[in-house]
């Protein structure tokens with residue numbers, strides 16, 4: 001990260017009215033997004049993070065230009081949801097939480113999940129399951145979805161716990177979940193259905 005450049009941006013922003021100013025962390029995250037967007041120009045294809053960000057920026061700007069024109073509650077909600085989606089795709093979950101008319105709480109939980117230490121997990125116990133004569137430990141974690149994280153500057157797994165609802169957004173999910181995700185990816189690439197998850201765990205144990 002070019003700190004001189006960040007300092008220059010902070011200095012320029014110090015003249016703006018307070019509601020338009022962004023703090024250092026926000027500016028650094030924006031710079032990573034700008035780098036990703038620049039990197040995508042002139043290339044034939046975009047990676048998932050670049051596609052998400054590009055779509056997020058488009059939705060945000062459409063919503064921001066439509067919002068001053070809303071004429072009723074339905075219009076307002078539609079644009080709020082569009083803006084939320086645009087912010088969410090850019091990894092701006094705190095802002096999205098403030099905008100969405102009804103799902104602020106779940107967006108706040110994702111914002112908290114991004115802030116957590118990457119290796120943090122809940123205390124839920126593993127369960128023992130017998131698969132074809134072999135006892136394996138099953139951890140209650142699953143991938144809710146992939147999200148763009150401004151903290152990491154890349155797509156990460158939003159990992160949830162089926163037992164307690166704990167969430168962590170991390171590039172490094174628990175080993176067992178990684179084995180399952182790798183198997184999903186391999187079967188998607190090969191265009192064939194995946195073996196049952198227990199079977200994957202049985203052979204990776």
Ligand SMILES: [Zn+2]
Pocket residue numbers: 122123124140161162163164165166
């Ligand atoms: Zn748990």
